[in-house]
Amino acid sequence: MSWTFFHKLGSPKWFYEISGKLMPWIAAFSLLALVVGSVWGLVFAPQDYQQGNSFRIIYIHVPAAILAQSCYMMLAVAGVVGLVWRMKLADVALQCAAPIGAWMTFVALITGSIWGKPTWGTYWEWDARLTSMLILLFLYFGIIALRMAISNRDTAAKATSVMAIVGVINIPIIKYSVDWWNTLHQPATFTITEKPAMPPEMWLPLLVMVLAFYGLFTLNLFMRMRLEILKREHKTRWVRDALENNS
Template identity: 75%
Template sequence: MNWGWFHKLGSPKWFYQISGRWLPLLGWVSAVLLALGLAWGLGFAPPDYQQGNSFRIIYIHVPAALLAQSCYLMLAVCGVVGLVWKMKLADVALQAAAPIGAWMTVIALLTGAIWGKPTWGAWWVWDARLTSMLILLFLYFGIIALGQAIANRDSAAKACAVLAIVGVINIPIIKYSVEWWNTLHQPATFSIVEKPAMPAEMWLPLLVMVLGFYCFFGTVLLLRMRLEVLKREARSSWAQAEVARLVKEGP
């Protein structure tokens, strides 16, 4: 097996060049999917037979919650790559993704509270799913704080990687909390391996929104990583030439 592509990922210059080619397409795809999913889910999907129109918040809540968990899994993978293979670009990805994951967790918690008020009669309960999601937010905050508090970049990268790897144990707790404990939170809305409980006209726009959220995440992640790469490679000739080109072209 040719692992040349994997070793290329350790090159900031190669990453910057290849990511610049993918960004426009990824940005347009995310915009189209999000616009289509929102219009379809909020305007054309039928109301739920029990929750009425209040169920429509799932078109924001579910994608945000899924992305918040997936993003943390990515942080753990980046932590392993950074510790084992010493790839500095892994730390770039980790630091760039952590704030995005934190915001997705905040959105999931806020929309869950809005959903919970008419459904459960309370904005917040110390439910296993909600509590574990709150812990996920604190883990994100911890990684962001570590990355900013430790002056030495290598030491900060190691500390953030260790916290990301240790904290990943919370992800299966979030996923299986509704099965392990008696919780108010409902089970998964849909599963890849099981037939959706909702009719197609309700879960298809949700699938579009999930794909749109992930494409949006990829777009923002690449933008943040490219900026961080330019900062870290500021002394290299290619980075200086790129900054000069960007300044010359203007906004």
């Protein structure tokens, strides 16, 4: 069953159809989670005893930072699938997810700088976590630029896949930088093995916001992939039929 599903992922037609059915549900979930998480975190969550209300930026910063790293890991997986199994959708996913990941990294850096001023006394410091996140942004930019610079689609797919796979070494550096080096940045907000340091009324809305960001990412990715599939498959019969049915 798992191999059947895996091979279905190689079909642009199947993905286009199933993603169209899932998108309304993902949109509804994302909107609900975003409203609940933002109101809960920005209005009802208690103030931090040290940072006051300035800590509330974590409800944007932390989900953006988590999603930026997760998105790059997805690029690396898509790169491996594209190189090994030569699936068209893997290259489509890599191409469409890279700009979203770049934006999330940018948001994480900007909100982190805003948070850093009242907390650390500076907008920027060349510590390990901040520097490795900046490198992540440059990796996203590199993948996007490499894709645009190579006119041949197959060559561009191979080149960006290799870059995504090589660049994934930066992800554990980001994650463990606060443990390996003496940094200004605080330890991870969420860990699998340890209880959160914040009280539930502070970390629960943060968890809801993380889920909302993942939902919005999935929705945005599906929209981009569907447009790219229509662009690539425009000469096929099923695309013409789909466009006629929607017209």
